[in-house]
Amino acid sequence: MPLDPFIAALVEKTSELPALSDGTPEESRARLALGREALGEGPALKRVEDIVIPALGGPLPTRVFYPDKKPKGIVTFLHGGGWVLGGLADFDTYARALAQNSCCVVVMPDYRLAPEAPFPAGLEDSEDTLRWVAENRAHLCWPNCPLVVVGDSAGGNLATVAARRLVNEVQLVLQVLYYPVTDSDFFTPSYRTHGEGLPLKGRDMKWFFGHYAPEALWASPDISPLSSEDLSNLPPSIIVTAEYDVLADEGRAYAQKLRTAGVEVIERELKGFTHGFIRLHNLNETARAELEKVAEEIAAACDRVSADQDGI
Numbered sequence: 001m002p003l004d005p006f007i008a009a010l011v012e013k014t015s016e017l018p019a020l021s022d023g024t025p026e027e028s029r030a031r032l033a034l035g036r037e038a039l040g041e042g043p044a045l046k047r048v049e050d051i052v053i054p055a056l057g058g059p060l061p062t063r064v065f066y067p068d069k070k071p072k073g074i075v076t077f078l079h080g081g082g083w084v085l086g087g088l089a090d091f092d093t094y095a096r097a098l099a100q101n102s103c104c105v106v107v108m109p110d111y112r113l114a115p116e117a118p119f120p121a122g123l124e125d126s127e128d129t130l131r132w133v134a135e136n137r138a139h140l141c142w143p144n145c146p147l148v149v150v151g152d153s154a155g156g157n158l159a160t161v162a163a164r165r166l167v168n169e170v171q172l173v174l175q176v177l178y179y180p181v182t183d184s185d186f187f188t189p190s191y192r193t194h195g196e197g198l199p200l201k202g203r204d205m206k207w208f209f210g211h212y213a214p215e216a217l218w219a220s221p222d223i224s225p226l227s228s229e230d231l232s233n234l235p236p237s238i239i240v241t242a243e244y245d246v247l248a249d250e251g252r253a254y255a256q257k258l259r260t261a262g263v264e265v266i267e268r269e270l271k272g273f274t275h276g277f278i279r280l281h282n283l284n285e286t287a288r289a290e291l292e293k294v295a296e297e298i299a300a301a302c303d304r305v306s307a308d309q310d311g312i
Contacts, residue, residue: 045096130149151177238265
């Protein structure tokens with residue numbers, strides 16, 4: 001289908017702006033920050049805390065969002081930005097909405113970014129956050145409460161790689177991946193079709209990869225999880241892709257590979273939408289409905305696990 005009218009207007013309005021990969025990482029981060037106000041604010045919530053958690057790379061700034069009602073579980077949210085951009089302030093609005101709608105505590109680490117801290121720094125911070133959440137769930141929520149990981153774009157990459165690497169340490173009931181980076185193949189049909197004229201360009205992805213890790217490592221399963229030999233122990237998964245996105249094909253391919261490995265997968269594609277739509281939930285009804293749908297699915301997954309625990 002054609003671009004959603006709201007997205008088409010947004011693409012036209014921003015068509016003359018520099019690409020994400022134009023300039024230095026610092027300049028791109030500053031441009032991303034300029035768009036925060038337009039996204040609106042998230043709900044006030046019962047409590048939001050800025051804390052520091054111990055991590056291999058040093059103290060890790062982290063923001064914790066508490067819903068107004070008794071939480072059903074804990075969501076670790078890993079933000080997108082190509083491993084180079086993004087931070088707590090850029091995704092605060094989304095994390096608040098996710099906490100409110102899922103009725104879960106949301107933990108968002110300000111993981112280290114490349115090129116200042118290249119691979120595996122961001123992955124290490126993601127793993128350390130998941131470990132810390134698992135060890136402190138009684139304080140954050142209640143003992144043995146369900147754990148979920150959510151990530152978008154490069155955050156989806158970090159989420160699923162960390163989930164696989166910690167499969168014997170942290171038991172997750174669900175992983176939610178919005179348009180995840182799962183491969184380093186820049187020649188898929190979606191790259192060829194959607195690589196220009198949209199918010200995320202093909203050359204942007206090459207720029208992100210180049211800052212994140214040496215090219216010799218790009219095909220590693222810890223950077224390109226589509227190359228992983230065994231995904232069978234990953235938790236039930238929700239993968240949401242965007243029709244007009246260079247990453248659409250690899251998101252679909254990863255969903256299929258998970259199914260082939262025996263993992264339960266829910267897969268959706270937002271027709272007419274581009275990469276990055278989750279941050280538009282205050283501005284667009286379709287994006288808001290998708291956030292609410294995922295939140296319902298997270299709440300339901302937590303409720304099922306809690307019911308099973310009560311029945312033991």
